[in-house]
Structures are given as C-alpha cells and as structure tokens.
Amino acid sequence: MKWKTRLTELLGCKYPIMEGAFAGIGTWEFAAAVSNTGAVGCLTASTSRTPEGLREEIQKLRKATKNPFTVNISIGFCPHIDGMFEVCFEEDVPAVETAAYRPDEYAERIKESGITWIHKGATVEFCKHAEKLGADAVVLVGLDGYGFKNIRQLPTFTSTAWAAPQLNVPLIAAGGIGDSRTFLGALFLGAEGVYLGSALMATKECPLSDKIKANIVEAQPNHPDLIRELLAPPIPKDLAEVLKMRDKISLEEWLVSLEKVMLKHPDWKDVDPKYLQELLSSKGTEVIELFPSLGTRPKGPFSFACGYINRIVTVKEFIENMVKGAEEILEKRAEQWELS
Ligand SMILES: Cc1cc2nc3c(=O)[nH]c(=O)nc-3n(C[C@H](O)[C@H](O)[C@H](O)COP(=O)(O)O)c2cc1C
Numbered sequence: 001m002k003w004k005t006r007l008t009e010l011l012g013c014k015y016p017i018m019e020g021a022f023a024g025i026g027t028w029e030f031a032a033a034v035s036n037t038g039a040v041g042c043l044t045a046s047t048s049r050t051p052e053g054l055r056e057e058i059q060k061l062r063k064a065t066k067n068p069f070t071v072n073i074s075i076g077f078c079p080h081i082d083g084m085f086e087v088c089f090e091e092d093v094p095a096v097e098t099a100a101y102r103p104d105e106y107a108e109r110i111k112e113s114g115i116t117w118i119h120k121g122a123t124v125e126f127c128k129h130a131e132k133l134g135a136d137a138v139v140l141v142g143l144d145g146y147g148f149k150n151i152r153q154l155p156t157f158t159s160t161a162w163a164a165p166q167l168n169v170p171l172i173a174a175g176g177i178g179d180s181r182t183f184l185g186a187l188f189l190g191a192e193g194v195y196l197g198s199a200l201m202a203t204k205e206c207p208l209s210d211k212i213k214a215n216i217v218e219a220q221p222n223h224p225d226l227i228r229e230l231l232a233p234p235i236p237k238d239l240a241e242v243l244k245m246r247d248k249i250s251l252e253e254w255l256v257s258l259e260k261v262m263l264k265h266p267d268w269k270d271v272d273p274k275y276l277q278e279l280l281s282s283k284g285t286e287v288i289e290l291f292p293s294l295g296t297r298p299k300g301p302f303s304f305a306c307g308y309i310n311r312i313v314t315v316k317e318f319i320e321n322m323v324k325g326a327e328e329i330l331e332k333r334a335e336q337w338e339l340s
Pocket of ligand 1: 146147175305
C-alpha cells in the first residue's frame with residue numbers, strides 16, 4: 001500500500017509519521033533510526049547544545065540516512081537560537097521545525113532560506129497564525145500529549161477534527177498517538193500525518209535508561225497522577241502571576257516557573273479519603289474504593305501513549321508494526337463494508 005498524503009509529498013518520506021522533538025535525547029542516531037524506516041526522524045537542536053555541535057550532528061545524520069529528517073528548534077528553550085537557525089540554513093536541512101513559543105521573529109528568515117518549515121503548536125489559533133506567517137505544515141498537539149499545556153488546548157481527537165477544515169497547509173496530529181489505530185484515527189480525523197513522542201521512547205535506539213523504558217511499558221494511561229499531569233489546566237491565578245514575572249527574571253528561571261505552573265495540579269492524595277467515604281455513604285451511595293493503593297505513577301516523561309506500549313522493540317519493528325497493523329485494519333474494514 002502506498003501511504004501518500006500531503007505530508008509525504010511535502011517531505012518526500014515513505015510514511016506520514018514523524019518523530020517528536022526530545023530535549024536531551026533527540027540525537028542523530030535516534031533520528032537516523034527513525035528516518036531509515038521511511039518515517040521522519042527529528043534532530044532536536046537543544047540536544048546538540050551549540051551551533052557547531054548541531055552542524056556535526058546534521059552531517060553525521062546525513063551519512064547515516066538518505067531519507068528526510070527535521071531539525072527541531074524550540075523557541076525559548078534552545079540555546080544559541082540564531083546560530084542554530086543559521087546552521088540549518090547553511091546545511092540546507094530537509095525541514096526545520098519550530099515549537100513552543102511564537103515563531104514570528106524567525107519567520108522571515110526561514111522563508112528566505114527556502115527550507116521547508118513546520119511549526120508545532122498546542123492550539124488551532126497558533127497553528128493558523130503559523131500558517132499565516134508562511135509555515136508549510138503544522139503539528140497540533142492535543143492535551144493527550146506530553147509537554148507544555150495551554151489553557152485553550154483540546155484533546156487530540158477533538159483538536160484534530162476541529163482544526164483540519166480550518167487549515168490549508170497539511171496538519172499533523174500529535175498527542176497520545178502510538179499504535180495502528182491511533183495512527184489511522186488521526187488520518188481519518190483529517191490529519192495528513194502523525195507525530196510520535198512518548199510512543200517512540202520505549203525503543204531500543206532511544207537513548208533513555210532501561211529503567212525509564214521499563215516504566216513506560218509498565219505504565220497505565222488511567223493512573224490518576226498521569227491524568228492530572230496531562231489534563232489539569234494551569235490555575236489561572238498562578239498563571240497570571242508567572243506571566244507578570246516574564247520581564248523581571250531571567251528567561252531560564254521564568255521558564256522553570258512557567259513549567260511548574262503549567263504542570264501544577266491539586267494533589268488528590270491530600271483529600272481525606274474518610275471524609276469522602278462518609279459523604280458518599282451519608283447520601284446512600286455505594287462506597288466504592290475511591291483511593292485504591294496505586295502508589296505514585298511510574299516515573300518518566302511520557303503521555304497516555306504508554307497505554308499502547310507493551311514491550312521494548314527496535315524503531316524499525318515499531319514503525320513496521322504500526323504501519324502493517326493499519327494496513328490490516330483497512331483491508332478488514334474494506335472487506336467488511338464491501339468497499340471495492
Ligand atoms: C522527554 C521529552 C522531551 C521533549 N522535548 C521537547 C522539546 O525539546 N521540544 C519540543 O518541541 N517538544 C518536546 N517534547 C514534546 C514532544 O516533541 C511531543 O510534542 C509530545 O511528546 C507529543 O505527545 P506524545 O508524547 O503523546 O506523543 C518532548 C517530549 C518528551 C517526552
């Protein structure tokens with residue numbers, strides 16, 4: 001089967017599947033493993049630390065794969081950001097991916113370079129804004145995904161279906177995607193491709209510790225801690241406070257404060273279970289075990305996509321299983337619905 005979408009046409013890749021950006025672990029080796037499967041690997045510029053480091057990694061990646069890849073530059077986090085962009089332009093990388101904060105300041109230079117530009121945002125408004133600035137494609141991350149949260153962010157299913165008809169450039173869905181069904185689901189919701197973060201982290205080539213990979217395999221997406229971490233919106237009062245501090249402290253300190261606010265949530269364990277049990281029994285409700293002994297959730301930065309990850313495999317096995325599974329579903333449905 002030929003997986004032709006506007007994303008595969010834009011990047012010249014075999015599959016409409018992209019590797020997510022990973023600060024600290026988005027190395028050239030990991031990106032090469034992804035690109036060599038026919039999906040699109042991602043080199044995360046902040047992982048290379050310096051522009052010269054990035055240049056070396058791009059050159060190594062080019063030797064390790066003939067296939068397209070992206071370079072992620074996370075605005076506000078990536079050090080030496082101007083130098084990182086310059087290296088991307090000089091090395092004429094297949095595509096640059098901006099993320100996190102507004103790309104306005106860099107838009108003109110990226111467009112002048114002629115390099116394919118993908119912007120990743122958390123809301124449809126940010127994606128439309130990037131399209132207006134000239135982005136060639138946008139990644140929209142739903143609430144189900146790992147990363148910063150926006151108070152106007154929607155779950156992946158809703159945000160993909162809502163955004164698709166509002167955008168002219170190809171839309172790539174992200175957030176909690178990690179198996180054949182979520183891959184196909186996103187395409188049917190109107191996306192031209194999918195973007196994988198957590199799901200690729202339990203692969204042999206991912207430079208994470210075995211312990212964290214084991215945690216991803218072990219984790220259940222319905223753990224209350226994980227639900228709160230991913231879905232709890234920031235508390236408006238705290239968010240307002242941190243936004244006021246923007247120009248008063250260093251960017252680094254400010255980003256740490258922002259992250260704390262973004263991931264902050266009331267600790268459900270602080271609620272006295274006896275109080276709730278009494279409340280429920282006094283109303284004649286059957287007392288269910290509201291606070292089962294779940295312990296804390298397995299440690300590691302990952303999303304609901306952990307629910308699809310049952311073992312550690314190579315990147316090649318992972319992508320091939322995902323694609324093969326999707327092809328089988330399509331064949332079965334075509335037969336079932338008598339589509340010819
Ligand atoms: C360990 C880790 C590091 C990440 N670092 C970055 C980063 O530096 N820049 C960025 O744009 N996104 C970063 N992300 C977010 C992912 O690129 C992606 O948007 C997110 O993981 C998608 O959700 P998913 O994990 O459900 O697939 C990171 C995600 C993880 C898990």
